[in-house]
Each structure stands twice: as structure tokens, then as C-alpha cells.
Amino acid sequence: MTTEPLATAGTVIVRPALVGDADAMARVFVDSFRAGHRGQVxxxxxxxxxxxxSAAAWRRDLTAPSPGEYISVATIGGEVVGLAMVGPPHPWADDDTARGEVPTAECWALYVDPSRQREGIGRLLIGDFSRHLAGQGIRRLLVGVLTANAPARAFYESLGAALIGSRLNLDEGQTFPESVYAWPDLPTKVLD
Incomplete structure (x- = not known):
């Protein structure tokens, strides 16, 4: 895996994540998850x-990635401020026909440090992993978002994702409604 930057914008550098990033990724993930989902779960x-x-999970994923998995980070001045993880789509019968017709991936995680949100970092991460997926022959992208998470849903909609259905997400033994969005064509030009 290369460690060369794959995308830059201003002072933001997006690159493949390294095992040494795990602690910083954990901070971004936990802080963003808690801030973004307060009142929703x-x-x-x-x-x-x-x-x-979280750091242990990131180390595990970065040491032994699953087939088709890609994890990247966004950095500013060497500090991790965002992360993304994509891979094969989660099983979902409602989408079997579409994913059987078009090579599909799913965004499993997209988190930006709460103090750095609304600076275009999420857009950079999506553009980066979309270009990576396109290089793997993937043409379609899904993302599942808690239905209660109106800001995240609006973010994906602003980038051209279309709501295609809903499913239940199991977390800590509880189920939460999740809205599923799709880009029929990868959003490789989200900065245009």
C-alpha cells in the first residue's frame, strides 16, 4: 500500500491509513460518533x-484488512482530522438485483473531527475513496445513515446520493432504522 497522498485541497492531505494512525483515528471516530449521534441513540x-x-479495532483492520476494504485518513499538518472506510456492500436483499447488475461498494465509515466539520474534509474523503473504487472496477456506491441523523442525510443528498430504501442497523443489541443512499455512478468529482 502506498503512503503517498492521493488527494489534497489547501492544507488537507488524504492518504491511505497506516497502523500508526490508529490512536488518532480512534479519537476522531469516538469524538465524531458521540457528537453526531447524541440524541439519536x-x-x-x-x-x-x-x-x-476503537484504536484496537482500527489496528486490527489496518493490519489484516478484509478483501475489498480501503481505509483512508485526512490530515492537516500531520494530524488526523478525518477518516473513511469502504468495502463490499453489507448484505441487504432489497438491493441484491442492483448490486448483481453493477459492481457496488459501501461506505462503512466517514467521520470528521467535530471541530473540523463543514470544511470540505468529508467531500475530499469521498472523492478519494471513489477514485480508489473506480480503479477497482466499482461503479456504484451505497451508504447507510441512521434515519434520525438528518445532518448526515442532508450531506449525502447534497453530494447527489439518492435514497433507495431503509433497513435496520443492529448496534449494541439494539436496532435502529437506517436510510440507505446510493450513487449509481461513483461521486469521483465531489469537488467540482
């Missing part, structure tokens, strides 16, 4: 995300 779900467990 019970407190025990928010508190189940810890820096320690």
Missing part, C-alpha cells in the same frame, strides 16, 4: 465507543 451506545476499543 441511547447513551449506552454512545459510551460503548471508547478510544481504546
Amino acid at each position: 441511547p447513551e449506552n451506545v454512545l459510551q460503548s465507543r471508547t478510544y481504546e476499543s
